[in-house]
């Protein structure tokens with residue numbers, strides 16, 4: 001698959017490198033062509049820096065990897081408000097979080113919904129914002145693979161995102177439509193707050209075995 005990454009920083013390089021090992025082609029674009037070339041070089045031979053004007057047409061799927069305050073500018077750069085992403089799966093990885101406090105920046109809604117409003121016709125999925133890009137690819141046993149919570153309104157886009165997440169070695173949990181994105185983005189702020197308090201966020205959520213939970217539910221018959 002041709003994966004277009006909008007953004008040329010840390011996440012673009014780490015995710016791009018992981019997807020390269022899964023056999024995908026990476027297209028990197030951003031506001032600075034030199035940064036795009038450098039990111040493509042860091043990823044390797046299957047990556048290419050692409051002019052923002054050509055980006056959308058060449059990408060089968062788009063991954064947004066820019067900071068919250070650059071989101072609208074980056075989308076405009078590649079023609080998203082004019083419909084360049086119409087019908088395409090767009091995975092939004094933005095953390096619209098104040099890194100110092102862990103608080104969510106938008107007063108309502110979410111970064112993913114801003115992407116959906118700005119990128120006309122895009123099929124937006126919130127995903128891959130919670131784990132560091134350097135976590136991928138995960139190569140351990142499947143039963144301990146990271147679970148990537150995702151949400152979105154189009155089934156085909158959720159399926160496509162799940163395929164890409166599997167390619168990174170992760171599992172996918174679909175938690176709802178795109179209005180659930182605010183909760184997923186809050187989760188990143190929650191993790192930051194637990195880390196700032198000096199704890200491992202893995203220990204801050206209950207260990208629940210879904211099979212045992214199902215067994216304890218009353219049945220209909």
Ligand SMILES: NC(=O)c1ccc[n+]([C@@H]2O[C@H](COP(=O)([O-])OP(=O)(O)OC[C@H]3O[C@@H](n4cnc5c(N)ncnc54)[C@H](OP(=O)(O)O)[C@@H]3O)[C@@H](O)[C@H]2O)c1
Pocket residue numbers: 007008009010011012014030031032035064065066067068069070071073074077093094095096128129130131132133134
């Ligand atoms: N790093 C991770 O492991 C990770 C994991 C999950 C989610 N995320 C999220 O992914 C996003 C990117 O993180 P990052 O670590 O890759 O950041 P980064 O290394 O700082 O790279 C940011 C990228 O966004 C571009 N950018 C910044 N402002 C822009 C603007 N106004 N218009 C157009 N492009 C702009 C930068 O371009 P220039 O090079 O020109 O500055 C650069 O290409 C953030 O929302 C972050 O929360 C990151």
